[in-house]
Amino acid sequence: MDVPMTRRDFFDGIAVSCVAGAGSAAPKLLDPPGPLTVRGDTSWALSVPHALRDGRFWAHAGxxxxxxxxxxxxxxxxxxxxxxxxxxxxxxxxxxxxxxxxxxxxxxxxxxxDEPGTWETAGFDAVMCDEESFGADTLVSIAAPGWIDRLPIARRARRDLRALHEDPPDWFPGTTAEGRLERLAGLTYSAFLREACGAHPDAERFCRTMPSAEWGYDARAFGAIDAWGTGYPGFAGLGLSRAEPSRYNSPTVRRHWHGRPPATAAPxxxxxxxxxxxxxxxxxxxxxxxxxxxxxxxxxxxxxxxxxxxxxxxxxxxxxxxxxxxxxxxxxxxxxARVPLLEATVRLRDPGAWRRLGVRSVRWTGAYWCATAFTPPDTVRMRATPCRSELGPAAGSVAGRRELLMTPYETLEHSVRGQLARLLGPAGFDPGGGIAAITIHRWGHALAPEYGRPWHAFYPxxxxxxxxxxxxxxxxxxxxxxxxxxxxxxxxxxxxxxxxxxxxx
The missing domain is CATH 3.50.50.60 (FAD/NAD(P)-binding domain)
Structure with a gap:
C-alpha cells in the first residue's frame, strides 16, 4: 500500500475489473517478481488502449x-x-x-x-501425444522409421495416417484441377481430413496442431488450400501441379512458394x-x-x-x-482482429535432461504450450496459441485474447514448469530447481490478420x-x-x- 500509484495504474485496475465482469475476482496483472519476467502486451502496456476502447480514458486523464x-x-x-x-x-x-x-x-x-518464426523452417522431430488429447503423455520421435505404429491412437487412425503420408488416394475423382483447388479452398484442413478423407477422429486430433506454431491457430481454422500449399499430408493423390501456387493460397504461402525469402531486418x-x-x-x-x-x-x-x-x-x-x-x-x-501468441524463453540450470531426451523440438497435440524447442547451450523456447480455433481465426482470436488477458502470470509460469516437467521429468529434470529464469512474451495482438480461404469469400x-x-x-x-x-x-x-x-x- 506504500507504493505510489500512477494514473496508468488506475486505468489498469479499472480495465481488468471491467474485463472480468461484475462480482468476479479480477487479478491485477502486474509484472511478477523473482525468476519470471513478463513482457510484450502486459497490463501496463494495454491499460491506456483498453481505457480508450471502453470510452473511459478521457473522463480520468485530465x-x-x-x-x-x-x-x-x-x-x-x-x-x-x-x-x-x-x-x-x-x-x-x-x-x-x-x-x-x-x-x-x-x-x-x-x-x-517481429522476428520471423523458426518453428516452420526447423520443423519438429518429435510429437508429444499428450494427456489433453489422448489420455496420457506419449513422446514419439517422428524422425525414426515406423513412428506411426508407436502412436497411442486407434488402430484405424494409424492406418489412416499411414495412407495420408504414404499413399493418399484421389479424394475428388472426376473433378478438374481447378475444381479440386476450389474444393480445397472451401475447407479447413481439419474438415478436409474428416469429410474428404474420412479420417478417424484420432488421426485428425493428431494433426490438429500442425499449423499452430507458425500461424497462431490450429487445423480447425487453417485452410486446406494452404495445407496443400505447405506440404501437409493427404494431398499427393490429387495430382495437382506444384509449379505455381493456387490463386486461392494466402499471401504468405504464395510469397514463400519457391523458398522462404531472406528475413528482412527492421531498419x-x-x-x-x-x-x-x-x-x-x-x-x-x-x-x-x-x-x-x-x-x-x-x-x-x-x-x-x-x-x-x-x-x-x-x-x-x-x-x-x-x-x-x-x-x-x-x-x-x-x-x-489480430491473432494472440505467447512466447516463453526458459533458461535451464542443467540442460542434461534435454540432451538425454534425444530430440530437438517437440509439437504437442493439445497442451497449452503447443511447441517446445531446445537451443544450446541451455535455453528452451516455447510457444502457445490462445486462439479458439474452432470459432475461426477472427472470432477465435477475440475469444482467445479475452481469456489470455484474464490469465494470471503465475498460471502462465506454472503451465511452463508443468509442461517441462511432463516432457523432461522422465530424463531426470527438476521443474523447481532446474530452471534459472523464465521470460514470457505475452502478445494479445500478435500476428496481423491474413486473408485466405475458407474464411474470406472475397479472397482473392x-x-x-x-x-x-x-x-x-x-x-x-x-x-x-x-x-x-x-x-x-x-x-x-x-x-x-x-x-x-x-x-x-
Missing part, C-alpha cells in the same frame, strides 16, 4: 499539456513497420525531425514478435529519430498547418505537433485515435477491407501489417513504404 515540440514526422508504433517508416522518411529527407511513440516500455519488446535509425517508449498515443487530429498528436506519459496527456503522422499500430485502435474518420473506414479498420478477387481502411486522411497515413494484410514482418515494411509514399510532399 487536460492535455502541449510540450511545445514540433516534428516533420511522428510515427505511432515503433515495431518493424514504424521503424521502417521512420527510416524511409529519413532516407528521403535526411534533415527531417522524426519522433516515434510506442506504448511498450522498451523497443526490444517488439523483437520476439536501423542510427539515432536520427527520437523515440519515446511507455507513451501510448491517445489522439491524432488534423489541423490547417499541422497535425496534433497526444500521448500519455504515465501521469498526464502531452501533445506534439507534426507535419505528417504515420499510424504503424494496430488498425483496430485507429478509430479510437482519429476523430472524423468516415463510418465505412472505421468499420473496415475494426475488422482487423476482392474488394478487401484493408483497402477500404488504408490511405491518407489529411496529414495522416495508416501503415502496420494489418493494412496489407499479411502476418509477417515483410508485410509491415511494405505497408510502411506505402504510407510514406502517400504522404510524400
Amino acid at each position: 487536460p492535455a499539456v502541449p510540450t511545445g515540440e514540433s516534428y516533420d514526422l511522428v510515427v505511432v508504433g515503433a515495431g518493424r513497420g514504424g521503424r521502417g517508416a521512420a527510416a524511409e522518411w529519413l532516407r528521403r529527407h535526411p534533415a527531417a525531425s522524426v519522433l516515434l511513440l510506442d506504448n511498450h516500455e522498451t523497443l526490444d519488446q517488439h523483437e520476439t514478435l 536501423a535509425l542510427d539515432g536520427r529519430a527520437r523515440t519515446r517508449t511507455g507513451s501510448p498515443v491517445v489522439s491524432v487530429s488534423n489541423g490547417p498547418a499541422s497535425a496534433t498528436v497526444a500521448y500519455f506519459d504515465g501521469h498526464q496527456v502531452r501533445t506534439v505537433e507534426a507535419g505528417a503522422v504515420i499510424l504503424a499500430c494496430w488498425s483496430a485502435v485507429v478509430p479510437y485515435l482519429v476523430p472524423g474518420l468516415p463510418a465505412e473506414r472505421r468499420r473496415a479498420l475494426r475488422q482487423a 478477387d476482392g474488394p478487401f477491407p484493408s483497402e477500404a481502411a488504408r490511405g491518407p486522411f489529411g496529414r495522416i497515413a495508416i501503415a502496420g501489417s494489418d493494412a496489407e494484410p499479411a502476418a509477417r514482418g515483410e508485410a509491415a515494411l511494405k505497408a510502411a513504404l506505402r504510407a510514406v509514399e502517400e504522404l510524400a510532399p
Whole structure:
C-alpha cells in the first residue's frame, strides 16, 4: 500500500475489473517478481488502449499539456513497420525531425514478435501425444522409421495416417484441377481430413496442431488450400501441379512458394529519430498547418505537433485515435482482429535432461504450450496459441485474447514448469530447481490478420477491407501489417513504404 500509484495504474485496475465482469475476482496483472519476467502486451502496456476502447480514458486523464515540440514526422508504433517508416522518411529527407511513440516500455519488446518464426523452417522431430488429447503423455520421435505404429491412437487412425503420408488416394475423382483447388479452398484442413478423407477422429486430433506454431491457430481454422500449399499430408493423390501456387493460397504461402525469402531486418535509425517508449498515443487530429498528436506519459496527456503522422499500430485502435474518420473506414479498420501468441524463453540450470531426451523440438497435440524447442547451450523456447480455433481465426482470436488477458502470470509460469516437467521429468529434470529464469512474451495482438480461404469469400478477387481502411486522411497515413494484410514482418515494411509514399510532399 506504500507504493505510489500512477494514473496508468488506475486505468489498469479499472480495465481488468471491467474485463472480468461484475462480482468476479479480477487479478491485477502486474509484472511478477523473482525468476519470471513478463513482457510484450502486459497490463501496463494495454491499460491506456483498453481505457480508450471502453470510452473511459478521457473522463480520468485530465487536460492535455502541449510540450511545445514540433516534428516533420511522428510515427505511432515503433515495431518493424514504424521503424521502417521512420527510416524511409529519413532516407528521403535526411534533415527531417522524426519522433516515434510506442506504448511498450522498451523497443526490444517488439523483437520476439517481429522476428520471423523458426518453428516452420526447423520443423519438429518429435510429437508429444499428450494427456489433453489422448489420455496420457506419449513422446514419439517422428524422425525414426515406423513412428506411426508407436502412436497411442486407434488402430484405424494409424492406418489412416499411414495412407495420408504414404499413399493418399484421389479424394475428388472426376473433378478438374481447378475444381479440386476450389474444393480445397472451401475447407479447413481439419474438415478436409474428416469429410474428404474420412479420417478417424484420432488421426485428425493428431494433426490438429500442425499449423499452430507458425500461424497462431490450429487445423480447425487453417485452410486446406494452404495445407496443400505447405506440404501437409493427404494431398499427393490429387495430382495437382506444384509449379505455381493456387490463386486461392494466402499471401504468405504464395510469397514463400519457391523458398522462404531472406528475413528482412527492421531498419536501423542510427539515432536520427527520437523515440519515446511507455507513451501510448491517445489522439491524432488534423489541423490547417499541422497535425496534433497526444500521448500519455504515465501521469498526464502531452501533445506534439507534426507535419505528417504515420499510424504503424494496430488498425483496430485507429478509430479510437482519429476523430472524423468516415463510418465505412472505421468499420473496415475494426475488422482487423489480430491473432494472440505467447512466447516463453526458459533458461535451464542443467540442460542434461534435454540432451538425454534425444530430440530437438517437440509439437504437442493439445497442451497449452503447443511447441517446445531446445537451443544450446541451455535455453528452451516455447510457444502457445490462445486462439479458439474452432470459432475461426477472427472470432477465435477475440475469444482467445479475452481469456489470455484474464490469465494470471503465475498460471502462465506454472503451465511452463508443468509442461517441462511432463516432457523432461522422465530424463531426470527438476521443474523447481532446474530452471534459472523464465521470460514470457505475452502478445494479445500478435500476428496481423491474413486473408485466405475458407474464411474470406472475397479472397482473392476482392474488394478487401484493408483497402477500404488504408490511405491518407489529411496529414495522416495508416501503415502496420494489418493494412496489407499479411502476418509477417515483410508485410509491415511494405505497408510502411506505402504510407510514406502517400504522404510524400
